[in-house]
Amino acid sequence: MVSIEVRDAAVDFPIFDAKSRSLKKLVLGKVGGKIGTDSKVPIIEALRDITVSFKQGDRVGLVGHNGAGKSTLLRLLAGIYEPTRGSARIEGKVAPVFDLGVGMDPEISGYENIIIRGLYLGMTRKQMEERVDEIAEFTELGDYLSMPLRTYSTGMRVRLALGVVTSIDPEILLLDEGIGAVDAAFLEKARDRLTDLVKRSGMLIFASHSDEFLFELCNTAIWMDEGRIRMQGGLREVLTAYKGRDPLETLPPEVLDRIGEAPALSGNGEHA
Numbered sequence: 001m002v003s004i005e006v007r008d009a010a011v012d013f014p015i016f017d018a019k020s021r022s023l024k025k026l027v028l029g030k031v032g033g034k035i036g037t038d039s040k041v042p043i044i045e046a047l048r049d050i051t052v053s054f055k056q057g058d059r060v061g062l063v064g065h066n067g068a069g070k071s072t073l074l075r076l077l078a079g080i081y082e083p084t085r086g087s088a089r090i091e092g093k094v095a096p097v098f099d100l101g102v103g104m105d106p107e108i109s110g111y112e113n114i115i116i117r118g119l120y121l122g123m124t125r126k127q128m129e130e131r132v133d134e135i136a137e138f139t140e141l142g143d144y145l146s147m148p149l150r151t152y153s154t155g156m157r158v159r160l161a162l163g164v165v166t167s168i169d170p171e172i173l174l175l176d177e178g179i180g181a182v183d184a185a186f187l188e189k190a191r192d193r194l195t196d197l198v199k200r201s202g203m204l205i206f207a208s209h210s211d212e213f214l215f216e217l218c219n220t221a222i223w224m225d226e227g228r229i230r231m232q233g234g235l236r237e238v239l240t241a242y243k244g245r246d247p248l249e250t251l252p253p254e255v256l257d258r259i260g261e262a263p264a265l266s267g268n269g270e271h272a
């Protein structure tokens with residue numbers, strides 16, 4: 001059974017080479033986690049008092065300013081970071097999709113990279129061999145797939161990576177937004193695959209600054225602020241509180257059409 005239980009978790013980053021002058025500036029800044037200066041070594045308090053529980057079928061968006069703690073929370077849920085305090089229990093096979101390029105080797109071909117990247121995301125070699133033709137077709141990279149990855153442009157690499165990522169069957173899908181480098185037409189093509197991927201996965205936690213993607217993929221949300229959970233509830237309620245306006249007012253009509261009828265504000269968002 002797929003589940004995540006996090007209790008009173010904190011993640012600290014001690015900074016050993018911080019300079020006091022630049023540190024003062026940081027303390028006054030608006031973005032980022034809190035910087036504690038009580039101890040000799042400054043500590044960035046990236047996550048504080050995190051208690052969350054996710055189950056099969058959850059589709060959760062993570063929103064918040066730059067440095068609010070979204071990526072750190074995703075890394076905690078992936079088991080990449082251990083909580084400094086508290087606990088994080090993750091049951092299920094995690095597919096962390098943080099950096100589309102991770103797990104790719106520039107010296108080997110696109111075809112070989114498809115297999116390698118799939119293995120990195122928890123698939124078996126046999127599963128990837130069965131899918132490689134379909135992924136190749138999706139990327140539209142043609143003969144380039146036989147060339148080493150280092151000969152690809154940024155957008156071409158993203159196409160390959162998106163092709164692989166959207167072909168896997170994850171139990172827990174952790175997605176950090178990083179899909180900006182593809183051109184609009186290709187993103188349009190990837191949209192349906194992304195939606196299908198999310199439907200197939202047991203659980204999705206998605207950090208994003210894009211209302212459009214959040215509405216397409218998630219139904220609930222968590223608002224992170226200075227390393228803490230500020231609010232948790234329905235996606236529309238949380239985004240309305242975070243942005244100070246109803247996000248559906250500014251979404252283009254075609255997106256509203258795609259996500260279905262505008263859901264009524266139920267007002268059941270919980271302030272933490």
Ligand SMILES: Nc1ncnc2c1ncn2[C@@H]1O[C@H](COP(=O)(O)OP(=O)(O)OP(=O)(O)O)[C@@H](O)[C@H]1O
Nearest residue numbers: 013032033044046065066067068069070071072073
């Ligand atoms: N490896 C690290 N070492 C030190 N501090 C870090 C590290 N990673 C993150 N931080 C700090 O932790 C805090 C949370 O960062 P995080 O990357 O989780 O934010 P985010 O909400 O994902 O931001 P963004 O929207 O800009 O991606 C920030 O103050 C950041 O400076």
